[in-house]
Amino acid sequence: AVVTKVTDLPTRDFDFVVVGGGTAGLAVANRLTENPKYSVLVIEAGGSNVALFDSEVPFFNGHLFNTPADWNYTTAPMAGIEGRSVGYPQGHILGGTSSMNGLAYTRGSSDDYDRYARLTKDEGWSWNNLQPYFRKNERWTEPVDHHNTTGEFNPAVHGFHGINAVSLPGFIYSFDRRVIQATSELPREFPFNLDMNSGHHLGIGWTPFTIDGGVRSSSATSYLAPQFAKRPNLHVLINARVTRVVQTGTSHGIPVFKGVEFTEDRTPTASRKLLTAKKEIILSAGVIGTPHILQHSGIGDSALLSQVGVKPLVNLPSVGKNFTDHPFVANTWLVNSTDTFETALRNETLMEQQIKQWNESHTGPYAAATFATAGWLRVPDNSTIFQQFEDPSAGPNTSHFEFIIANGKTRLPLPPTGNFMVIGTVVVTPISRGTVLINSTNPFDPPVINPNLLDSDFDLFVMREAIRSARRFAQAPVFSDYVISLVDTAVTDAELDEFIRSTAITVSHCVGTASMSPKGADWGVLDPDLRVKKVAGLRVVDSSAIPVVPAAHTQAATYVFAERASDLIKAAWVMA
Numbered sequence: 001a002v003v004t005k006v007t008d009l010p011t012r013d014f015d016f017v018v019v020g021g022g023t024a025g026l027a028v029a030n031r032l033t034e035n036p037k038y039s040v041l042v043i044e045a046g047g048s049n050v051a052l053f054d055s056e057v058p059f060f061n062g063h064l065f066n067t068p069a070d071w072n073y074t075t076a077p078m079a080g081i082e083g084r085s086v087g088y089p090q091g092h093i094l095g096g097t098s099s100m101n102g103l104a105y106t107r108g109s110s111d112d113y114d115r116y117a118r119l120t121k122d123e124g125w126s127w128n129n130l131q132p133y134f135r136k137n138e139r140w141t142e143p144v145d146h147h148n149t150t151g152e153f154n155p156a157v158h159g160f161h162g163i164n165a166v167s168l169p170g171f172i173y174s175f176d177r178r179v180i181q182a183t184s185e186l187p188r189e190f191p192f193n194l195d196m197n198s199g200h201h202l203g204i205g206w207t208p209f210t211i212d213g214g215v216r217s218s219s220a221t222s223y224l225a226p227q228f229a230k231r232p233n234l235h236v237l238i239n240a241r242v243t244r245v246v247q248t249g250t251s252h253g254i255p256v257f258k259g260v261e262f263t264e265d266r267t268p269t270a271s272r273k274l275l276t277a278k279k280e281i282i283l284s285a286g287v288i289g290t291p292h293i294l295q296h297s298g299i300g301d302s303a304l305l306s307q308v309g310v311k312p313l314v315n316l317p318s319v320g321k322n323f324t325d326h327p328f329v330a331n332t333w334l335v336n337s338t339d340t341f342e343t344a345l346r347n348e349t350l351m352e353q354q355i356k357q358w359n360e361s362h363t364g365p366y367a368a369a370t371f372a373t374a375g376w377l378r379v380p381d382n383s384t385i386f387q388q389f390e391d392p393s394a395g396p397n398t399s400h401f402e403f404i405i406a407n408g409k410t411r412l413p414l415p416p417t418g419n420f421m422v423i424g425t426v427v428v429t430p431i432s433r434g435t436v437l438i439n440s441t442n443p444f445d446p447p448v449i450n451p452n453l454l455d456s457d458f459d460l461f462v463m464r465e466a467i468r469s470a471r472r473f474a475q476a477p478v479f480s481d482y483v484i485s486l487v488d489t490a491v492t493d494a495e496l497d498e499f500i501r502s503t504a505i506t507v508s509h510c511v512g513t514a515s516m517s518p519k520g521a522d523w524g525v526l527d528p529d530l531r532v533k534k535v536a537g538l539r540v541v542d543s544s545a546i547p548v549v550p551a552a553h554t555q556a557a558t559y560v561f562a563e564r565a566s567d568l569i570k571a572a573w574v575m576a
């Protein structure tokens with residue numbers, strides 16, 4: 001059951017305590033409690049997702065930013081984007097970021113996962129070996145408009161019996177059909193891809209989304225659906241914030257961390273409570289929360305922790321490093337259609353009608369996310385940049401950049417007039433790396449978050465080429481009677497660099513702050529079975545464990561990591 005006070009928990013004895021009821025945390029809690037002998041407590045800082053309109057309505061996915069459902073982080077100033085700080089949303093709600101993200105469900109390329117296997121020396125992380133876990137996560141579902149999806153995906157590569165609903169867009173604009181037509185007009189540079197989740201993601205095609213009958217499918221609505229939440233061995237405490245994990249002993253000379261310190265009161269002076277897990281603590285607090293908790297617990301770069309005033313207990317210099325994210329630039333064209341997002345967003349009466357439609361039947365424009373098609377593309381192999389940088393993509397079938405192709409603007413405030421087409425260009429194999437580091441002894445202070453976007457000239461080069469590629473795409477014949485003009489004026493390298501650096505933001509596909517590495521490696525934070533190195537009783541299962549960002553939006557990879565992690569944990573305790 002989900003409870004809001006620790007006094008409402010029927011017991012204090014749990015085999016596993018999961019810190020963070022987010023994307024990965026609820027998946028692990030679900031899978032572990034499939035075994036009625038294991039009891040699990042999830043501790044989540046945020047509140048309930050239930051009946052939260054802005055979480056449920058797919059089109060309103062940005063509406064939870066800067067609300068109590070968001071941690072409301074801001075980044076440090078980043079040199080690569082002219083010293084700007086940008087907002088850094090992260091879910092502070094049951095379901096975590098899956099309760100407020102953009103809902104796109106993209107796996108990345110098979111190369112991405114094969115690289116995880118190579119990098120960790122654990123074949124279990126390879127694309128082929130993870131296939132059962134992709135299928136355990138995914139429950140492929142009809143879109144809510146019941147349109148004929150033949151030719152829009154390949155059923156052979158999907159899971160139909162998993163837990164988390166995934167569907168093609170349930171509301172399609174004529175613009176989206178133009179995008180697909182452009183792929184047949186310019187097939188050399190922009191081939192149609194029947195299914196971007198097949199492992200071969202290059203090309204342009206329909207994007208799947210975590211939407212179930214016109215309503216968001218999050219880890220909270222799926223892995224914590226009522227039939228699971230009522231399991232007598234699954235307990236979820238919300239509105240409780242974990243401040244540290246605590247050493248409870250030593251085993252064979254190794255510190256054991258099975259204690260978890262938390263508070264139900266958000267004031268810094270609040271009294272702290274302590275619980276001890278019988279088997280393991282699983283940190284699933286996300287790419288910011290996990291390194292934040294580890295460092296406050298004395299697990300991190302000892303020199304840095306001493307400087308800050310936190311007593312170092314375990315020296316793991318990689319904690320909070322290797323922070324990797326995808327930079328995003330919006331490219332805008334004025335179009336001669338009124339059938340774009342701006343029309344309803346500027347017209348209260350129309351918007352009310354569309355909301356009414358969604359309320360009554362979960363159909364209409366708000367039943368779909370804010371884009372329907374995407375592209376995954378590479379810069380040419382003979383690009384001069386490869387004389388300076390080794391190709392950071394996971395392999396020749398992996399994109400360097402993405403197009404997020406949208407039927408207009410959704411970010412408010414809108415310009416007063418005009419209808420638009422927007423292609424978001426995203427560098428999906430960035431070389432830049434940032435950090436998430438604490439700078440105070442108070443666990444209520446946010447860490448210093450620096451994704452270090454566009455630090456590397458490689459990333460800047462790819463972004464320039466992505467923008468030029470998007471402009472070539474917009475010249476497909478199908479857009480000739482549609483596009484009026486390109487709004488952005490930058491042309492030369494220098495002008496584009498200025499445009500990029502002054503407008504780039506994050507698309508929040510961040511990973512890597514508690515990265516896996518091979519067993520025995522002198523870098524990384526986790527062994528390939530996701531146990532924290534140099535300690536016992538503690539694992540990390542969330543996006544922070546992913547060592548290299550996939551060329552994809554990151555929720556599918558996060559779910560798949562959680563699915564496999566659950567089996568690894570079960571196997572460890574069956575053997576024990």
Ligand SMILES: Cc1cc2nc3c(=O)[nH]c(=O)nc-3n(C[C@H](O)[C@H](O)[C@H](O)COP(=O)(O)OP(=O)(O)OC[C@H]3O[C@@H](n4cnc5c(N)ncnc54)[C@H](O)[C@@H]3O)c2cc1C
Nearest residue numbers: 020022023024045096097102103104242286289543553555
């Ligand atoms: C705005 C935005 C849009 C995105 N859009 C997409 C998209 O369209 N498609 C996609 O694939 N990916 C998208 N992503 C990325 C994707 O959602 C994340 O990669 C994924 O959800 C991360 O899962 P996680 O389990 O690592 O962390 P989370 O889901 O964030 O879970 C962490 C949980 O831990 C809790 N927590 C943290 N600290 C503590 C603490 N001290 N005590 C207790 N609880 C704590 C948090 O409140 C949260 O519930 C988006 C991300 C953002 C921010």
